[in-house]
Amino acid sequence: MRLNPSQSLVAVGLLSSLLVLGACGKDDATSNASTAAPSASAAPSASASASATPAKIKASTNLDAVTVTGAYGKQPKVKVKSPWAIDKTRTQVLDASDGQVVKAGQTVEVNYYGVDGRTGKKFDESFSTGKSVAFSLDQVVPGFSKGLTGQRKGSRVVIAMPGSDGYDSSGGNAQAGINVGDTLIFVVDLVDVQLSGPEGAAVTPKAGVPTVSGSGDKINITIPKGDPPTKLVVQPLIKGTGKKVAATDTITFNYRYQQWSDGKLIEQSYGSPVGSAALSGLLPGMQQGLVGQTVGSRVLLVIPPALGYPTGNATPKIEPDQTLVMVVDLLFTQAGQGG
Structure with a gap:
């Protein structure tokens, strides 16, 4: 849900x-x-x-x-x-x-x-x-x-x-x-x-997408100037060789996400316990962007408001109509636990 x-x-x-x-x-x-x-x-x-x-x-x-x-x-x-x-x-x-x-x-x-x-x-x-x-x-x-x-x-x-x-x-x-x-x-x-971090072959991202740098628990996202894309962007940065994520899976993952408008960090798990959740309980943009991705992958997502928080969010604080930029490291997937 x-x-x-x-x-x-x-x-x-x-x-x-x-x-x-x-x-x-x-x-x-x-x-x-x-x-x-x-x-x-x-x-x-x-x-x-x-x-x-x-x-x-x-x-x-x-x-x-x-x-x-x-x-x-x-x-x-x-x-x-x-x-x-x-x-x-x-x-x-x-x-x-x-x-x-x-x-x-x-x-x-x-x-x-x-x-x-x-x-x-x-x-x-x-x-x-x-x-x-x-x-x-x-x-x-x-x-x-x-x-x-x-x-x-x-x-x-x-x-x-x-x-x-x-x-x-x-x-x-x-x-x-x-x-x-x-x-x-x-x-x-x-x-x-569960993996400790992303493992796989590096993928060259297409031009114009945010850039991800750093390693370990220190990950940074640099957002380019200009208006955000209006459609969901799914850009693998590292292609893992593990299982494919299904829509009904529960995933274990590290993540960081920021606002496109000002680059503000909203939330991250790097340096903290990793996240674990049914994919079906996450943002629609994450559901669409992560299904079919493989464990070990690092995936960049640019999520338009309609697939994120179109009316905003209280905690963490997100204003309405914000485009989100997210990096996700897929560390484990568990079948059959989705909601």
Whole structure:
């Protein structure tokens, strides 16, 4: 849907409502995988760590009791000598890759298979749905974030986490059969990883469009003198080689936008957390200009008032009938989350 005039450019917090582990039945192969990722709402408090491992289960210092068979991309078979517990979050790389390294707080796309160490039984998985799951590592339980940070795209890893890094602070998860203190074991295939910046081949822009300079967190837009164009301008500056953005996707992106009339900076994410939003919830000019662009691309948009804020905007402050000049770095796209 279109943003209300009082809203900021970027709709935030879209993912947080989707990340609820155990929302599906324990053995429901037809459940929606997007509701099954480990939720940040279950992140433990400091007081939860004391109950992480029941006294009757001796905590292991390794994953020797866990056996995983199966190739990357296929549903694994997991066996554990239950009841079993781990002393702290530990990981093991099962299938190594030389792909992109996952950084803290980035968005990742994964397939996963979860087993309760106490029972040795599966409580959820995404492989049988045919749909991988995408989420920010800032929005999942600590064990999942700890286990995936530093891993590589294209790898299969096993993560074992004590209850203190899982669901103790939420009292476990009765629907998924998880008790307070249960160690959770996840086999995770890293399907895709958010980029840190644009990556691809430079594109020579056509004459007369605003120029973009700088790198990293310091990006500048220089607007030429004269009247702005009356139609939407879409000018790729870097052509990425990643997935194409669909109209129904949720995108992760860096952005900066200014007014054509005076060059005033309106808003930017460079130097701050990146934006994440359903493309369908952004400005019409962004929707039209970014559909079909590829992840890794840097795209310059000149958005006429009718496709931006024709009546102006309260926060950030934009007067009516302003042409917007925007640079967007497409860092990740997630299918099927658009509104």
